Amino acid sequence: MTVDEPFFDIGITDKHVEKELEEIANAEFIAFDVRFFDLIGSRPLLEPMFNLSKTISLREAPVYVPTSNLLFVSDMGARKPMRINLTEKEPTLEYVSLHPHLESINGAAYSAFDNLIYATVNPSPGISGGIYAIDPETLETFPVVNNYVGHHFNSPNDLVVQDDGLWFTDPPYAALLGNGSTAELRPNVYFYNTSSHVLKAVDENLQLPNGIALSPDNKILYVADSGALCQPIGQPTVASEHRSIYAYDIVDSLLFNKRLVYITDFWVPDGVKVSASGTIYTAAGIFVDVISPDGVLLGKIRTQGSMQNLIFAGPKYEELWIVGLGGVYRTRISDPGIPFKVSKSPSQLRIQT
């Protein structure tokens, strides 16, 4: 069995088990642990949104802006972000333009520290790969960091905000996708401080660092390694390579005590988010895998697409939005995300150019 096959597609001769596997294949919520039921709560909902499931486009970088109750999602196919208004009874979607234009936004996170969206941007014509800031009100953008002492980043993938610090990953996906680039840096995890402007690599020993998230107390950093996708696009996933989530202890913006927390059974871990309870959620192909802080698979949320990333949203952070190749999903669960501590009003927070 390959990692491109979900476990319920396993070949089985036992008719009773075969029937049960069919039932699993049609389920939206698959519990592996009784704790999963408390997390999803009674009457859980999984809704495909905006009839996007039939449009083939990679969607990434979901980011929730609590001050305006807006959700931004990067639509790689449309080469511009979608803005979803969560204030309406039924969320509404519109495409917006950024100024200057950014495309191929692959990861994003909201900073309550300065009311900005920070985005990891892949290299594209006229745009160096790096971290860019987006004002969620004016949609103005500006570069934050686009090189490491003169060296181009590979293809910055995802990031997470810790006060005035940004943790981000930089795998060579752009090269794997065939953009002709040559790596000038190893696949690294970086820390960037927006106040001191210090940029430093904090782990160079991951194969394809991908999704990244912090524990509720900001003491643990989780990083996904999707190294199993190391082949050029179109080639099968390499089961013997990494499809892992690692945890690190954070001390003075350095990483210690790296340990394996989880490996996916299907596809690779892409986006990673952590709820207020410390539960880890990762988008892994058709599934969102739900994992306890000590690395126990609690359950899976099953979508009909290939999901890349996810975000907690809504006034109480009880909506988990899942985005990817097969559309955009919303699920309401009983395990809310980590609330932002917004200390300044939006009017006090302006873009710094």
Place this chain on the structure above:
Amino acid sequence: MRQGSRGLLGGSQFAVRGISGARFSVPAVNVRAYHIFLEMRTIALVALLVGSANTRPAHSVLQPLPKHFDAGDASVVFIKDRLNVLPEGFGHHEVGVTRFSSVIDSR
């Protein structure tokens, strides 16, 4: 309560005193036939037990949802024992099986 023993050794009457103290008779059991019946019943029970021990229960990978949980309109399943044991022969692909004897033989 049993008043007479003759019936047990082949007699035709089995005298019994009821709760009220009145004596009455019931047909005696054919002890030899009854003994054979007991033996056959024991053999059958033993055979049933042995049979059930040898018959594995149907393999299952699902278990009931917790009673307190209301799935509503959602489709929810609960994997049994974390899928740790699947019926033999699972999977699409031939999995390499190390035969230690062949490894030893090939040295």
